[in-house]
Amino acid sequence: MHLVFLGPPGAGKGTQAEKVCARFGIAHISTGDMLRKEMREGTELGKQAKAVVEAGGLVSDDIIIGMVKNRLQEPDCQKGFLLDGFPRTIAQADALGSLTDIDMAVNIDVPEDVLVERISGRRMCPDCGAGYHVSLYDKDTCEKCGAKLYIRDDDKPETVRNRIAAYQQKTQPLIQYYSEKGLLQTVCGSLPMEQVQANILALLEKLQ
Ligand code: AMP
Numbered sequence: 001m002h003l004v005f006l007g008p009p010g011a012g013k014g015t016q017a018e019k020v021c022a023r024f025g026i027a028h029i030s031t032g033d034m035l036r037k038e039m040r041e042g043t044e045l046g047k048q049a050k051a052v053v054e055a056g057g058l059v060s061d062d063i064i065i066g067m068v069k070n071r072l073q074e075p076d077c078q079k080g081f082l083l084d085g086f087p088r089t090i091a092q093a094d095a096l097g098s099l100t101d102i103d104m105a106v107n108i109d110v111p112e113d114v115l116v117e118r119i120s121g122r123r124m125c126p127d128c129g130a131g132y133h134v135s136l137y138d139k140d141t142c143e144k145c146g147a148k149l150y151i152r153d154d155d156k157p158e159t160v161r162n163r164i165a166a167y168q169q170k171t172q173p174l175i176q177y178y179s180e181k182g183l184l185q186t187v188c189g190s191l192p193m194e195q196v197q198a199n200i201l202a203l204l205e206k207l208q
Contacts, residue, residue, distance in 0.1 A: 001024055001026050001080035001081075001082075001103060001204070001207060002080060002081060002100060002101060002102050002103045003020070003026070003080070003081070003082040003083065003102070003103060003104055003105075003106065003204070004082075004083045004086075004087070004096075004102055004104070004105040004106070004178070005017055005082060005083065005084045005085075005105075005106050005108065006105055006106065006107040006108070006171070006174055006175060006178070007107060007108035007109065007110065007189060008110060008112070008115055008164060008167045008168075008171075009115065009119060009160065009163045009164060009167060010110065010114075010115035010116070010118040010119040010122070010160075011108040011109070011110045011115070011189045012108055012110070012118070012189050012193065012196060013084050013085065013108055014030060014032075014033075014084055014085075014131045015131055015133075015193065016108065016193075016196060016197060016200055017030065017082050017084040018130070018131075019197055020082055020200060020201070020204065021082050023201065024080065024204070025079055025080075026079055026080035026081050026082055027074070027076040027077045027079070027080070027081040027082070028081075028082055028084060029068065029071055029072075029077075029081055029082065029083050029084065029086065030084040030085050030129065031064055031067065031068065031083075031084075031085045031086040031088075032084075032085045033129040034067055034071070035049050035053055035059065035067075036053075036129075036152075037129075039053065040126065045063065045067070048063065049063065053154055054153050054154055054159070055159065055162060056154055056158075056159040056160065056161070056162030056163040056165075056166060057162065057166055058088055058089065058166050058170055061089055061091045061092055061095070064086065064088075064092060065091075065092060065095040065096075068083070068086055068092075068095075068096070068099075069095075069099055072099060072100060083096070087171075087174060088166075088167075088170060088171045088174075089170045089171065089174075090173060090174065090177060093174055093177055093178075102178075102183055103183070103207050104183055104185055104203065104204070104207060105174070105178035105183045105184050105185070106185050106186075106187060106200060106203065106204075107175055107178075107184060107185065107186040107187070108187055108189035108196070108200075109186050109187065109188055109189055109190075110189035110190050111190065112164060114190050115160075115164060116157065116160060118133065119155050119160050120155070120157070120160075121133045121134040121135055122134075122151070122152065122155055123137075123140075123149040123150065123151060124149060124150055124151070124152055125142035125144070125145060125147050125149055126147055126148075126149075126150055127142065127145050127147040128142060128144050128145045128147070130142055130143070130144050130145075132149060136193070185203050187199045187200055187203070
């Protein structure tokens with residue numbers, strides 16, 4: 001299973017991706033999580049990406065493509081993978097197409113007014129990358145590893161607006177891109193989480 005999740009920030013890509021990967025035993029590749037880890041560890045790549053991520057912009061295609069290329073070579077990707085937050089530009093999608101084939105691109109569609117509300121309630125685990133929403137989980141430590149949850153710097157309202165604008169300008173064209181290749185499936189992401197999950201799983205069962 002070679003999957004891509006498309007959708008604006010706050011659509012629920014990370015939450016749904018975690019569940020899909022657990023269900024099918026495939027690797028969850030979140031370029032956002034990878035960048036946050038690099039930034040936390042203060043690596044050269046993390047330092048290069050920091051200002052752009054914190055402003056809500058997109059990190060350069062070269063950096064991201066290099067990162068994903070290496071990640072796809074790791075052994076856990078042999079059973080399959082789900083790319084969450086990549087590709088985000090046509091150049092990234094072209095590069096991905098030259099690295100591997102894709103079976104399905106799932107577009108999680110959510111209207112803009114819902115996104116801001118969703119993002120403002122988001123909490124993250126700094127250690128394992130798990131994501132939570134205050135409306136569904138009211139503890140301040142991670143259910144999986146016990147670390148104290150935090151609010152992402154780029155979840156602040158002014159940064160969120162930049163991230164949505166970057167999505168609309170650079171990433172939305174990928175909907176047509178994958179549609180033209182006959183790979184696109186769209187699910188309504190404003191339904192309750194469990195319903196979105198069931199709809200995604202129903203699409204993916206067809207690939208088995
Ligand atoms: P995410 O966790 O997917 O929302 O990503 C957080 C931030 O990391 C984004 O707002 C971008 O600044 C950066 N980022 C993540 N994935 C990519 C990508 N594929 N291309 C460019 N920038 C990215």
